[in-house]
Amino acid sequence: MKNTERDNARNIFSEAGLTYKHATRANLQKLRNLINAEMVKGGYIRGSLKCKQRPFLQDDNGVLYAGIRCKAYYFTDREVVSFNPKGFIGFAGWASDTNIKPILEGFIQWVSELKQSDNKCVNRTRGTLAEPKVNEA
Secondary structure (H helix, E strand, O other): OOHHHHHHHHHHHHHOOOOHHHOOHHHHHHHHHHHHHHHHHHOHHHHOOEEOOOOEEEEEOOEEEEEEEEEEOOEEEEEEEEEOOOOOEEEOOOOOOOOOHHHHHHHHHHHHHHHHOOOHHHHOOOOOOOOOOOOOO
């Protein structure tokens, strides 16, 4: 999938009305589970591509960052999805057009499920990403 596929996934996220406030620990775990299921179902990278067990969510002096990492038989730690401090959502920059498919499919399914659930997990204050800060010039 070309970068436009990644851009499409980012657009689907914002058009659904979702924000970084939706990136709670519980929601990130759901995202991880959906992507991992797609990876396993498709048998990517000789059936060895899998998400690491837990998403990460960190606060570095008020700058928040979250994401999901993966492993396969020839690597141990690569990006799956990252919610970056300036508002950019990254999708496996390392991945080929084939290996990005389960990641984007799982992400789009996650967005759909969050939107349908009326964003019930948004009200959590603990373990939530803040909105990215935008530099005003």
